[in-house]
Structures are given as structure tokens and as C-alpha cells.
Amino acid sequence: MAEPSATAEPLATAEPLADAHTADEAVRFCSDLIRIDTANRGGGDGVERRAAEYVAERLADAGFDPVILESAPGRANVVTRIAGTEPGRPALLVHGHLDVVPADPAQWRVPPTSGEIADGVIWGRGAVDMKNAVAMLLALLRSWARHGRRPRRDLVVAFTADEEDTAAFGARFLVDRHAGLFDGCTEAIGESGGYAYHVDAGADADPDAGVRLYPIGAAERGTAWVKLTARGTAGHGSRVHPDNAVAALAAAVVRIAEYEWPVRLIPTVRACLAGIAAALGPPTGDPADLDETAAAALADALGAAAALVAPTLRNSANPTVLQAGSTVNVVPGSAVGYVDGRVLPGHLAEFEATLDRLTGPRVTWEYAHRERPLDAPLATPTVAAMAAALRAEDPAAHVVPYCLAGGTDAKHFAALGITGYGFTPLGLPPGYDYHAMFHGVDERVPVEALTFGIRVLDRFLAGVG
Secondary structure, eight states, X not given: XXXXXXXXXXXXXXXXXXXHHHHHHHHHHHHHHHHSOOBOOSTTOOOOHHHHHHHHHHHHHTTOOOEEEEEETTEEEEEEEEOOSOTTSOEEEEEEEOOBOOOOGGGOSSOTTOOOEETTEEESTTTTTTHHHHHHHHHHHHHHHHHTOOOSSOEXXXXXXXXXXXXXXXXXXXXXXXXGGGTTEEEEEESSOSBOEEEEOOTTSOTTOEEEEEEEEEEEOEEXXXXXXXXXXXXXXTSOOSSOHHHHHHHHHHHHHHOOOOOOOOHHHHHHHHHHHHHHSSOOSOGGGXXXXXXXXXXXXXXXXXXXXXXXXXXXXXXXXXXXXSSTTEEOSEEEEEEEEEEOTTOHHXXXXXXXXXXXXXXXXXXXEEEOOEEOOSSSHHHHHHHHHHHHHOTTOEXXXXXXXXXXXXXXXGGGTOEEEEOOOBOOOTTOOHHHHTTOTTOEEEHHHHHHHHHXXXXXXHHOO
């Protein structure tokens, strides 16, 4: 992980004040928030208002001054500002989302909105993505209020709606309509990063000693949701139809699905590969010497740790929706499909040219929704402070930067010139499949993971300069 520059301020050394009461509050808040159904079904179908009121009430009870901002009926966001002790410093944005993706109760062992706490684990939709992080931050801020503690920098805390769809009712609304709330913010921390990722140390290491990686999100692939349209000649299904829109669309979808995108090595992924390789074994040489072929080979050799880099070695495009026809005996005049595309920083032109080629002459494509890719600098005092906070709580931590395969609200706050990082720390146990919890069945998080996360957040947010 990049070390701080020579002018970097050291991390504050005061011990975290988060105590058992703070941890208990975080667990209770997480459970309560899970029980508030904030499922976002897309297209404007979602309600975060009750969760926003819950969050705002607990902030207000602690003496903060939150404001609820509703972008449409029921689509609510919460923002508050906490004054720092050194007002000349740039402000830091801390953001998390209140909405969750839908869950089918029939597939779950426990009801997804139960918020059940059993055997040291919190169950339910949002336990990881990301009501746990909202709860940790709420509990930590209330702890600060009890102890009269303040950060060095101003903190702007935002809990948003609609992150799981387009953010039109959440972060995008705040950026477009309430940009003044973020005055002075130059950096942000948000979803996905700082969690423990356990891997084997390798054949030459002590077999009982694993390696704990802690990835910090420093880049995100851009969102490129694409609509495909094929047009043909409508007619009776019993006749010959060489100009069949469904067939043309299907052929294009297969070409897209089967295409192997070339490896494209961005700086954050290069640094991630080098950091993981160094943690798992002897140095592999200068990471600057890694070319794209060597990067792919190195990723393949990383075992379980490859999951941190494999999705971000390339652009990607996955067909997800097909729409055509109404009855079996009618050839429709058009057919539509949707593709979830993700684009590495600096590689949009390649993505678009490849889609032009794969769709072919009979299918057109256009963006249904798109968001910019992000790539944040690594050699900064803020990144160094994140790493120091993690190592203070886990001296064996191997901190590495990584690129998120998907996207977060950081894309929208970037429009205000705010550099975003993924940092929602969790002390996860071996065998816990963190990535499978995102949008998965039986989403859950260990209570102890939150206790660790609160202490790391306390160190980082209080001390970062």
C-alpha cells in the first residue's frame, strides 16, 4: 500500500472511545434498520423515508442537526455536518445508502426483513449492503457526542436513497439540487473497503497462519447499461422470415456473452496485484514491469485472493434482459435486450468500438444509463490514515488498494470534485464469503465484525487530517 507523502500529517494516536455501549447500539441500529423495508425495485419504486427518519432521530437525539431531503414522495436522504477542531482543513464526506435490493423470502433461511440476531450474527437484507455501515457510523457519532469528541476535519455525513438503481432520487439529487451541503469537501469515504479478506499464506508458509488482506477501494469501473434494439419484418410465424428481429437480437446477445475482453491494467489494479503477491510470498519484482499478460498469469496464481482483482482486469458486458414478441405465432417487428456493461478508467472508447462490432449491422445500441469510472490517487495522507487505522487494530493487516467491479454513490459525488474511496471496515472471520453477501441469499454479518469496524472508523475519522 502506498505510504504517505513526506508532508503527510501523522494519524492521531489517541485510543478509540468506542465502548461496549457503542457496539451494542450499532448492533441494535443495524437490526432495526433491516426491519424497515427499503427495497429498491428500480424505476422509482422504493421508499426510504422511514429509515431516513430513524437515522435523523438518532442523530438529533445526540445533539446533531440532520436535515431530511425528499426527492420524491418517500424517497428520502439525510445529511448533517459535524464541525471539526481545525476549520482550515478541507472537509471529508462520509456516505452510505439506506436502500437495499429486493429479496425473495422463500429462498431465505430467515425472513430477510427480520433483523434477527442469533449466535453472534445479524441476519437480513442490508446486513452487509449496507445498513451495517450506517449503523456503525450512527453509533460512533453518538459516542463522540457523549464524550465531547470532534474530528479534526469537518465531516459531512450523508445517508442516501436510490443507490441500488440510478441514484436519481439519492446522491444525484443531492449533487444537482443541494450541492452547497458539500461545500469544502475534497475527499469521501463510502461503500466497500477495509474489510478482512482471509487467504492462505502459500506453500512455504506456516500452514496454520493465514494472511489477512484489507482492500481499500481506490477505483471503480464505470457503469454502462446498454439497450440493444433489433428491427425486422413483422408477420405470421408460419412463414419464412429471414428478416427476423428476435433472431438478430439473439445472435448479437450470444456474441456479446461469449466475447473475451482483453486485459487492461489500470494503476490501482496493478498496485493491488503487487500488494497481494507481496503479502502471500517473496517479492515478485517491480510492479511497474507487469504487462497485461503477466498480470493475468499473476492473478491466476493468487488462489482465493484472485477474487479481489479478477473482475477488474477487463471491461465486461453481461446480457441481462430480453424483451420480444407477444404470442408464439407472430414474428415481432422488433426485439430489445439489455446488457450490464462495466468500463475500466480510460477504456470507454474500446468498450464502445467493441459493442459496435459485436452488435453487427442489424442491431443498434444506446446507453440506457451510464456513470463515469473512477480512479483515485493512492499516495495521499488520507489513504495512509486508513491503512494506519486498520493496522492499529490488526497489526497483521496487509492493506492493499483495489478497484470495485461495480459502482457506488462516489461516482455522483465526483461531479463536485470529491475524490472517493471505499472504506467501511469490518473484522470478518475466516470462511466468511463477504462478496457473496452482496445481493445474495441469507445476507448476514457477524456482530464482532461491527465492533472491529467501529474502532477502525473511530481512529480514522477522529485522526485524519
